[in-house]
Structures are given as structure tokens and as C-alpha cells.
Amino acid sequence: MESFENLTPYIIFFTIIISGLIALGIDRKSIWTVDKVVAVLGFFFGIFMTFMNTRYTSNELLLLSPIIAVSSMFYLRYRDKILKNDIKVTMFEVNKKTLNLIQISYWLLITASLITYYQSLPYYRSETFFIIISACVSLLGIEILLVNFTNELQIFEYIIKILLVSTILRASSYFVSSFPIGSDPWAHAEYIKSFLYYHSIAIAPGRDFIHQYYVSYPVSHLFVVATSLISNFGIKESMFIMGMILTLSSVFTYLIVKNITNDSKISLISMLLLNFADLHIQWGIEIIAMSFGVALYTIIMYLILGATGNKKVIYASMLVLYFFVITWTHTISAFITLISIGTLYIGSEIYKKAYKYQRENSSLITFTAFLLIATIMIYHWIDPKYPFLGKICIGLINTLFSEAKFLVDHTMSNIVNSIWMLPITFGFLIYTFCGIIGSLYSISENHISKKYFSFLFMVTTLYILRYSFPIFGMNNIIPERWPSFIYVIFVLFISIGFYNVILLFKSEKQRTAIALIFLLTSTFFMTTNLATNKDSPIYGEEVIQRYVWTESEMSLYRNINLHYDNIIVADKQTAIRPFSTYFQRNKKKMMYYPQLEDGNIDWNSMSGNLIVWRESSLKRPVNCDKSEMLLGTGFKNSLDDEYSCVFYSGEARAFI
Numbered sequence: 244m245e246s247f248e249n250l251t252p253y254i255i256f257f258t259i260i261i262s263g264l265i266a267l268g269i270d271r272k273s274i275w276t277v278d279k280v281v282a283v284l285g286f287f288f289g290i291f292m293t294f295m296n297t298r299y300t301s302n303e304l305l306l307l308s309p310i311i312a313v314s315s316m317f318y319l320r321y322r323d324k325i326l327k328n329d330i331k332v333t334m335f336e337v338n339k340k341t342l343n344l345i346q347i348s349y350w351l352l353i354t355a356s357l358i359t360y361y362q363s364l365p366y367y368r369s370e371t372f373f374i375i376i377s378a379c380v381s382l383l384g385i386e387i388l389l390v391n392f393t394n395e396l397q398i399f400e401y402i403i404k405i406l407l408v409s410t411i412l413r414a415s416s417y418f419v420s421s422f423p424i425g426s427d428p429w430a431h432a433e434y435i436k437s438f439l440y441y442h443s444i445a446i447a448p449g450r451d452f453i454h455q456y457y458v459s460y461p462v463s464h465l466f467v468v469a470t471s472l473i474s475n476f477g478i479k480e481s482m483f484i485m486g487m488i489l490t491l492s493s494v495f496t497y498l499i500v501k502n503i504t505n506d507s508k509i510s511l512i513s514m515l516l517l518n519f520a521d522l523h524i525q526w527g528i529e530i531i532a533m534s535f536g537v538a539l540y541t542i543i544m545y546l547i548l549g550a551t552g553n554k555k556v557i558y559a560s561m562l563v564l565y566f567f568v569i570t571w572t573h574t575i576s577a578f579i580t581l582i583s584i585g586t587l588y589i590g591s592e593i594y595k596k597a598y599k600y601q602r603e604n605s606s607l608i609t610f611t612a613f614l615l616i617a618t619i620m621i622y623h624w625i626d627p628k629y630p631f632l633g634k635i636c637i638g639l640i641n642t643l644f645s646e647a648k649f650l651v652d653h654t655m656s657n658i659v660n661s662i663w664m665l666p667i668t669f670g671f672l673i674y675t676f677c678g679i680i681g682s683l684y685s686i687s688e689n690h691i692s693k694k695y696f697s698f699l700f701m702v703t704t705l706y707i708l709r710y711s712f713p714i715f716g717m718n719n720i721i722p723e724r725w726p727s728f729i730y731v732i733f734v735l736f737i738s739i740g741f742y743n744v745i746l747l748f749k750s751e752k753q754r755t756a757i758a759l760i761f762l763l764t765s766t767f768f769m770t771t772n773l774a775t776n777k778d779s780p781i782y783g784e785e786v787i788q789r790y791v792w793t794e795s796e797m798s799l800y801r802n803i804n805l806h807y808d809n810i811i812v813a814d815k816q817t818a819i820r821p822f823s824t825y826f827q828r829n830k831k832k833m834m835y836y837p838q839l840e841d842g843n844i845d846w847n848s849m850s851g852n853l854i855v856w857r858e859s860s861l862k863r864p865v866n867c868d869k870s871e872m873l874l875g876t877g878f879k880n881s882l883d884d885e886y887s888c889v890f891y892s893g894e895a896r897a898f899i
Contacts, residue, residue, distance in 0.1 A: 246660040247305055251296045258293050258309040262286065265316045270323065278687040279322070285315035285679065302664035303671070304710070310672050314679040321747060325680070326687055328746040330509065330739060337389045345386050352379040353407065360415050366793050368415055368779040373771050379408050380519055381762040387511045388758060401511050402494060409490050409518040412770060413527040417483055419778050422797060422825075425529030425790045428482070429820040431457075434464050435478050439471065451823045451830040459623075462572040463535035486530040492538035493517050495545040500735050502548045503694045509742065513734040516741075519766050520734070521670055522727040525774040529790075533724065536576025539569040541731045543580060547587065547608050548694070559612075566616045570623050575721055577620050579728045581613075582708070583701050588613050590700030594693050607697045656870040657842065663783030670768035671726075673761065674737050681740030698732050705729045780863075785873050788866070789859040792821055796857065799892035801826065803853065810834050813855040815866035836867040836874075844878065846885070853889070854898045856882055 274283060289312025296305055318325065356375045363369050383404055392398055416424060423429045433453050437446040444461045446453055457464060463485060471481040493514050500510040517523055526534040543565050549558035570577045591607040658664075682702075685695040709725040741761060745754045771781050777790040803811060804826045811822065815835040822828045834852065837845040844867070856879065857865070864873045882888075886898035 245662045247302060247662050247665050248300055248660050250662075251300065251305070254296065254305065254309055255293055258290070258312055261313055262290070262316045265313070265320045268320050269316075276688055277691070278683045279319065281686060282315045282319050282322075282683050285683075286312050286319070289313070289315060300660075302660075303668050306665065306668055306672055307675065310675050311679065314676045315683070318680055318683045322683075322687075324747055325684055325743045326689060328743050330504075330506070330742045330746070342386070342389055345382055345389070349379060349382050349386065349404065352382065353411070356411060360411075366419055366778060366791055368419065368776075370781050372415065373767060373776075373781065376408065376412055376770060377763050377767040380515065380766040381759050383408065384512065384515055384762040385755065385758055387508055387515065392507045398507055398511070402497065402514065405493075405511070405515050405518055406490060409493075409524075409527075410487065412519075413486065413490065413524060414483070416528045416775070416778060417486065417530070420791050420793065421479065422792050423479070423529075423820075424777065426816055426820060427531045428529050429824045431464065431531050432478055432482065433824055434461075435467050435471070435482070438464055438468050439478075450827065452819055453824065457532065460532065460571055460573060462568055463532040466535065482530045486527045486534055489523070489527050489534045489538045490518065492541040493523075495541045496731055496734060499541075499545050499548060499732070500738070502545075503692075503698070503735060504739075509735075509738045512741065513738040516674070516737055516765075517730055517734045519769050520674065520726075520730045521769045521772055521774045522724070523730055524770065526727055528775065532573040533576055533727070536569060536573035537727050537731070539565055539572060540576055540580055540583075540728050543569065544583070544731060547584070547612075550612075551607060562612070563615065566619050570616075570620050574624070575724060576728070579705070579725060581616055581620055583705065583728070584608055584613050584616055586701040586704040587697050590697035591693060593700065594696045598691070607693060656864075656872060658786045658864050658871060658873050661783075661786050663786045666768065666782050667772040667786070670765045670772060673765040673768070674733075677740030677744060677761070678733055678737040679740065680743055681736035681738065684739055684743055685736060699736065702729055702733050702736070784862050786864060788816070788871070789857070789863045790816065792817075793894055795892040796895040797821060797825075799890050799895045799897065800855070803855070803890060803897055804828050807853055808832070810852045811855060812836060812849050812852050814857065814860065815868070817855060817857065817865075836865070836872075838867050838869045838872075842870060842872065844874070844881075846881070852899075854882065854886060856896050856898060858894045858896075 274280060289308050289310070292304065292308035293312060296308060352375050356372060356379065359369060359372045359375060363372065383401075387401055390397065390401075423432055430453055433450070434446065434457050437453070438444060438461070444458055444465070446455070446458065466488075467478065467481045467485050470476065470484050471478060474481065474484075476484070496517050497510045497514040500513040501507065504510065523537070526537060543562065546558050546562040546565060550562055566580075569580055587608050588610055682699055684690060685699060705725055706729060709722045709729070712722045741758075744761075745757050748754050748757060770776065773783075773787050777787060780787045800817070800821045804822060810832055811818070811828070812834045813822065813836070818830075818833040818835055822833055823830050834849070837848040839845050860874050861876060861879060862873075864871050866872075867874075882896075882898045888896050889899050890897035
């Protein structure tokens, strides 16, 4: 399998060439303005990290580093034009007939998406479905840019339109199987079953992979329990309703951006981009406690802004309440909230010191509020039933001593460096390009404000932490989940950058074309990548695990679990989730596909045991004992040659 590491020299070459060509048009006047200095630093940092790809790389960093360099140089090249742009100006002049045509097309595409989904094969969503959804989002974005909003009812109409498309996309994946999608949702469903069964916050003792952890953090599960009892829905449907809270929370992102920019169009575009950001979609499909945590985080960010306004007491009281709720919901969500509030306070203080001539002397959030949330969280984190703080500290220390080594990759996987890992990042890279342009615009002399600066400082800090830990080989704080929270605010700067890039073009046809390309491309790649499309990959299926289990597979696993009492060998996710979590099989009677030190399958260790094989593993990777591997036809051929098939369900087999 071709490795993307081989592309590193070419990427370095083209980054330098493209940056050089852009630099030819730069006005070499004084660079001693904040935005210019940051852009220059961003360029050199991007170039440095691009060269560092020769030592260490990942699918994100390989292309993210050049994007940082090129976007910083792009801003320097077009800075004067960008700063002359009025992002509140009407971007398009359009007649009512054209607008009506776009609005009709939106509803036709909504209808087409539902028909396409209904006619798809079981457990599958067609390429046409994703193209229709992307086109629908693009038209909705163009429509928002075209409309001159005259009342709040119009804005409400577009909020509903955004939420409708977002819900269709999430539901299409969530209900593609009657079983949970992903890995963690299986465990969360079992917590909810236990709470319903025991009529209290309790789980059965001795369960493998269902620990006492969420007994101390039960808020999201209690929400699902209450929904199930009130509505008489099943657990799966009730969990989806909790996932809808995450979707609906994007309305607070609209309110946050409206508070900062006082512009309805930028606010709606921000809400649209957030709803179709990959990790925001993912946690609306793989619904866990963190899904609820991201929603609470969004509300907290809005309340922080509200607490600086006229109704300070009301917002501050609500803020304290939500501090308690998020602390009892999810530890990582609360931890990120704590860091966010701390960096908001630091950013506000830096702004006050750096811009003394400004009238905005008060901090965006007080140190008292930071101490309050820290006290609430730490008090709960030292709970003897589950001392999260102690576990995190011990885990971090162990990681530092056992794993931390600068720029070292620890995996033996045969897919992690696959060339197909690159398209997975394209949507994120498009967002990042516009986000950097918007960030630099926001800290320019004529546009900087306390809110812009503080939130940008927060977003930058969170991104630094998110990428620093993996570079050093440390994953104790689950950094891959952090962008779900970062996007809540980062979409503000993405939207501003999106506007400014479009306004660089003078003709309406060019602006329309650029807007359509941005929205269509980013949405397509965001909705079809590894995080959001685990059931029907359009590209790169050899690097996207199938976290979807069918009725026929589960029927086979049920029969095996009932009639076979010895060790069952399976891929890690199948062993942990359907067998150990759902069927409650003792983990001592399960084995993950064992690997030798070179990553190959250890056939001797499996000898004499029953081996479960999924047909999807021919083209899709699975988790083995030590790493993620694409087993392919070689593994299946060895099973056929050395073992006998004793169970067969069409999509899964059992060999002995």
C-alpha cells in the first residue's frame, strides 16, 4: 500500500514554489502591525513544520503545515484588499425570480435525498445521497448570502432549514443499522439499560467494559432514561433525541457569532459550517456522553458572553448551573471547558495590557469564575468512586515515562500512512485555510476587539494542545476529540475568512462560483470521511473501519455465544462491543487477532480456537491485538486452507 510519506519532498517543493509566487506581489511596507507579524510568524512556522514532515508526519500534519504557510502568505499578499472589504456589505444583487428558483431547488434536493436514502441497499448510503446533501448545503449557503434579512422570522426560517438538512444527514447514518454505530455508543446504551432495569443509577457488578465510571457522571444517561420513560421510545431512538440536543445547540453558535459580529449572515454561515463539520456530525451519529458535553460547552460559551451584558446576574447564575451540569456529564468535556475559560481569562488580560487605549477594560470572564469552575470540577474529580484527576495524572506520568519521545510514531499498522488517509483531511484543510484568513483579519488594527482576541487566543491554545500531545506520542487526554469543541468558536473565523476570500473577486459570477466550490467541496469531504461515513465509504475504504454491525452478523454472534463455551477469536471491536458488551461474554473467553512483533498475524496463538471473520475485512481494516490492520484476502485464504467453516451468515463466518 503506497505511503503518503513518499509525497513529503514534493509537498515541500510545491509549498515553497506556491509561497514564493504569492510573495512576489506582497507590498513590502512596514510589517509592524499585529496581523502582519502573526502572518509572518505563521508562514515560517508552516514552513518549519513542512520540513519537519521528513522526521514525523501524520495525514493531518502533512498537509496542514503547508496550508498554514500558504494561507499566511496569501493574507500578506492580499491584506490591503481584504482589510478594505466590508463583510457586512451585500455580496450579491439578485432578482426575486432567481432567489425563488434556488429556494425551490433546495426543497427538491431535500426530497431527492430522502428518496435516494429510502431506495438504497440495506446498511448502505449511495454516493448520490452525499452529492445531493452537499448540493443542498451549497444552495442553502448561497441563499443565505443572497437574502436581505428584514425580520427575525426570516432568520428563524433559515435556522430551521439548516437544522433540517443536518438532521437528515445524521439520521441517515444513525438509523442505517438497528444496533449502535461506532464503538463507545454500545457501552453507553448498556449504562442506560442498567439504569432503566434497576430504577436507579447502578450497573450490574462484574460487567466487562461497563465500569462504575458513568455512575459518577450520569447526566446524559439520565436524560435518555427520562426521554425513554416519557415517550415510550426504545433506547436507540431516545439516544438519537439526545444527539439532537447537539444539533440544536448549534443555534447557540449562531447567537455567539451574532453577539460578536452583529451580523446575521455571518452568524447563519457559521451555524451552517458547524453543522457540517466532520467531528460535530460524528458525535451526532456516535452518540455518547460527550455529545451532550459538546452541547453544554456551546451553551456555556454563549452564557459567558451574556454575563458581560445587561442581564449579568441571570447569565452568571445560569453559568454556574451549567458548570455543575457539565461536570457531572463528562470529564473530558469539563476539562476542555476549564482550559477554555482559563485561556479566555488570560486572553482578555493580554488584550487589556496590549490595548490600553481601548475602552474595553473589563475581562471577558473573571478570575473568580475560573476559580469557581475549577473548584467544582476538582471536587468531583477526586471522588473516591472514580478519581478522574488522579487517573489522569497517573496516566500522564506513565505516558511521559513509557511513550513520550519527540516525533516518534508508535504504530505497526499497515494502513496509517496509506495515501488514502489524505482525502480524509480535505474538508478540515479547507476550513483551516479560511479560518486562518479570518483570524488574521480579526486581529488587524481596524477590526480587533476584546471578543475577537480572547476567543482567538482560546482557539489557538486548544489547537496547540490538541496537536502537541500526539507529536510527543501522548494521547492520555484524547486529543482527537478536541476539535469537536474547538469548531464551536472556530467557525466564526472560518466564516469571516470565507467572506473575505469571496469579496476578493469583483464579479458576482466569480463570487458565486467560489462560494459554491467552497461549500460543495468542504461539505462533501466533511460528510464522507473517516469520522462521518463508517458505513458507505466513497473513497479510501481500506483505511475506514466498518463500525456497523448487521442483523445477520449479530445473529451469528448470538448463536456462537450461546453454543460455544471456549475462546472466541475476533477483531478487537467485534470482541469488545457485540460479544463482551452486548452479549455480556466474559472477556477471558475472547481473544483479539494476535500479532507478532512485526505486525503479522500470530496463527499459532489462535490454533484450537473458534475464529470469527467479517466479510468487510476483505477491503476494510480491523483492530487487531496491537494495531489497526487491513487483513485482506490473504487472511481469508489462510482460514479457508487451515480451518473449517462451522457458521455462515452471509456477512460473517466462524471457523474452527
